[in-house]
Amino acid sequence: MDIQHIIKSVNVDTDGLRSAVHQLIHKSAVTFNPSHWKPEEANKLRKTILDQIVFQGTPLDWRTFPTKAETIDCIETDNGYQIEKLRLEVLPDFWIPALLYQSHLPRLHKPRPAVLSVNGHVGPLGKSIEFVQRRCINLAKRGITTLHLEWLYFGELTDPNYTHNRLAYLDLCGVSGLSVFYLAMRGGLDFLWEHPFVIKEKIAMTGLSGGGWQTIFLSALDQRITVAIPNAGYIDISNRLTHASDIGDLEQNPNDLLTVADYTHLTALLSPRPALLIYNHQDDCCFVADRAKPAIYDLVKSIYPNPNNFVFYKNISPGTHNYDEDNRKQLYHFLCKHFDLPMIQDGDLELESEVLSFEDLVVGLPDKTANFKTIANKIMHQKKLEASQLPSKLQHILRYQSTSVSQVELTHQKGKGGQLIFDNGLLAAFCQFKPEGNTRDNDTIILIADQGFMSMVTEIENHLNMGNSVLAVELFLTGQVIPTGMSVSHTSMLLSTSGLRALGFQVAQLVSILHWYRYVYKSEELILESKGRVTGVIAQLAKQLYSGPLENNMAKDQLSSLQDLINKEIEYEQCPTLFCFDLLRYMSSKSSTR
Secondary structure, rough: OOHHHHHOOOOOOOHHHHHHHHHHHHHHOOOOHHHHHHHHHHHHHHHHHHHHHHHHOOHHHHHOOOOEEEEEEEEEEEOOOEEEEEEEEEEEEEEEEEEEEEEHHHHHOOOEEEEEEEEEHHHHHHOOOOHHHHHHHHHOOOOOEEEOOOOOOOOOOHHHOHHHHHHHHHHHOOOOOOOHHHHHHHHHHHHHHHOEEEEEEEEEEEEHHHHHHHHHHHHHHHOOOOOEEEEEOOOOHHHHHEEEOOOOOHHHHOOOOHHOOHHHHHHHHHOOEEEEEEEEEOOOOEEEEEHHHOOOOOOHHHOOOOHHEEEEEOOOOOOOOOHHHHHHHHHHHHHHHHHHOEEEEEEEOOOOHOOOHHHHHOOOOOOOOOOHHHHHHHHHHHHHHHHHOOOOHHHHHHOOOOOEEEEEOOOOOOOOEEEEOOOOOOOOEEEEEOOOOOOOOOOOEEEEEEHHHHHHHHHHHHHHHOEEEEEEEEOOOOOOOOOOOOOOHHHHHHHOOOOOHHHHHHHHHHHHHHHHHHHOOOOOEEEEEOOOOHHHHHHHHHHHOOOOOEEEEEOOOOOOOOOHHHOOOOHHHHHHHHOOOOOOHHHHHHHHHO
């Protein structure tokens, strides 16, 4: 029997799978309708996002943690401003380096407007990257105090355990990893709010890319920001589904966000405060202006009581992913207009000699500094202590929706393989093998593997040699069953932010396949065997939800515990479906009661 030939002949309709995934997400995600927008309900929506999304599962004291600021040094210049080196503690031992650019005017005890300036994905230079320095210095010279924050995994925070998608370590423990990002930027706002030389009614926020995302997220939810200027930072779910470059990292697609609000809703939450949305004509990264305008600006503008307060600017020169002079000029003009400052007619001031090196701007971190891994380890210990008192809630954690095989499409010419179509539109691939010349009642092995059919060849051969029948299956997001144009991690991420769980679909498929096979082939008892981290967990969970007889599965290459994902610093992209919100506590509960 040519096993590899049979395997290679099985085709999966990955285009159809993509359509099914899109439909599931659109069905679960809220849609912004300006005619239904009620300004009086804006605060209720803010509270819902904070309670259910940002601080989902976090300890109570996180939300009220008082930001602590330490002044480390001050760079005095001869150019009318100074740069104060600060670090902000936003959670116990979790520090964010920051630079406070302020003109010498505060020495005259005259409060000034302020800007919270935030980084995007700017690489190792972090807060010292040139375009950020130019922006902050120009603002300081014009009398606007500016606090610029380092962002996780950039500049001084380049430890791998600040990598954005490692927030999944916290999600796995049932604590919103988004909350750390939120508290980091909120800490900067807290500092400006309490600063004696800042006018509380005149605090703006701006940033490019990930800084644009930070700007829309904090500005929408915290009304202490009075003027918002996000630059190329976000777009709606429809565009994120059709343009992979618009998806971003986990913090930009947090668990369940789309069940209560899309980024169009967040933009609406800026109203009636002044907002300048900057997008770039030929953006070589993400969020191209001509896609963002109809998806975001055009939908929200009708709810603004004063249309002059809501402005869309498309940068043409250079038109790439930038916060260069033209975009900075738009920033200066908008701030002057809404902060009642003398209008600036020019762009950047000349300051070639004032741009400093990375080393010049290093703030420094305490020896004991927390990160995603250390926080997750602390939470793991706390959750483990609680686990034995927890009720079983697997179906809720998985957002479990039972499914059934609605159609079998045979793609192998002799009917030995094809795809299973489920009633939710998702697919799985299968191959059937029976030992040659053996008519006795033999065992049936259901075989699943992370890497799909080609990684199962040896196991299939061994079982056939022992006289067993084999049903080899590639479940959703394993093997070749991946939507066209979508990665496994992006698919999992977008399902999760829509209130769904990819792991839940995988488990439901396996349970359905077990029932289908038992019914169609009159098999009273099946044996389940898995190979790999992901399918090892799927098998464990499916056994708890399958109602028929199932022999204990053999598992190869499985995790010894979900804690391995954190302890061994496994990246989200390697097995994204396993980073299912709060799954670790459930699995700890099950193991503690065995």
